[in-house]
Amino acid sequence: MVTKPKAIFLDMDGTILNHNNKVSGLTKQIIDELRDNGLYVFIATGRAADEISDLVPDGFQVDGIISSNGMAGYVKDKAIFEHSLPFELVEKVIEKAREHKVYYELFPYGADRIALQQDRIFMEDEVKDPKPESVGLNEWLSRQEAIKEAIDWKSQIEGNKFSKFYFFARTKENINQWKDELEKIKQDIDFTTSISSAHNVEVMVANVNKATGIKKMLHYFDLSDVETLAVGDSNNDLPMFQFVDYAVAMKNASDQIKEIVDDVTEFTCDDDGVYHYLKSLIVPSSIKST
Known part of the structure; x- marks a missing residue:
């Protein structure tokens, strides 16, 4: 030791x-x-x-x-x-997240995390009480705080340096389906994924x-x-x-x-x-x- x-x-x-x-x-x-x-x-x-x-x-x-x-x-x-995540990847991932109604947060360097205004309704629905039993309290509190005050809702993507994407789903089935979709995207643009709970996945630069x-x-x-x-x-x-x-x-x-x-x-x-x-x-x- x-x-x-x-x-x-x-x-x-x-x-x-x-x-x-x-x-x-x-x-x-x-x-x-x-x-x-x-x-x-x-x-x-x-x-x-x-x-x-x-x-x-x-x-x-x-x-x-x-x-x-x-x-x-x-x-x-x-x-x-x-x-920094490639801008091409950022655009493609947000398009697919909207298609599958997946909650996301994009983190620019030196600015508040962002999501697009047009996606706000389905994202708010994803974190409405009651908390699913399998979701950790800390993750649930963080998402509700993000929806209320931490996310800067934009009409379009702003910035050109992004540290990561964070994705969340209130059901394990939905987040697992999204992980499968990310694997398809990865065939065109390589990146690394990371998981810290059964309800999330994050996207970073490849091999990081x-x-x-x-x-x-x-x-x-x-x-x-x-x-x-x-x-x-x-x-x-x-x-x-x-x-x-x-x-x-x-x-x-x-x-x-x-x-x-x-x-x-x-x-x-x-x-x-x-x-x-x-x-x-x-x-x-x-x-x-x-």
Whole structure:
């Protein structure tokens, strides 16, 4: 086991975020302690970078952020790398999403996520209460918040740099049908897909994922790829788990994820699982006594 990794990568949803989409003060505390003792701590999330500030406590800091499943990397306010979806792909995917009435969010760099006004009715219908039992509370709350205030509804696509697409369906049948449709589109324009729940799928540039983002971040800090640890909970964390030295799944992760990692936290994301794991197994004894 990596008892004192040099670099730690933390997923957000289902990991440092509880199911109400908040990072606790205890999680901030342990990250601060680790960094004060010379360890590097990074966020590696499927979320866009612009979403993070509303989810974390005041004063929350990490050494770097890998966002949109590896599409972009930031250190403080500096962009270390940013991949962008081809505009041709953006247009084609939105056309097909409208045809199949699939809820979508397109994330431009440096601007609010967008969707087209003409698609608003079917998208609102997709996230109307009641919440389907199989949809996670955090994902449901995020979609309702997006519909009410986070999405910038446009008459046409604006911008030319896009970090990712996010797609959601209230039934597993519909999202699986959409995944099949994406595979057809991929025959003409290559891209990578990522899944973080049974009700979503995301689209990024081909051959981009959390692991490719981690490699770029390690290179930027002149860190080796040994003595690295990652904590996550879902399928979009699999490339990250395969890359790092020591992979840790949350207690709330699926059995499929737990079977392929090196360790599992004792507590869930709602019970500060990351804090307890890092405090008891990673933090040096000198920190534990503080």
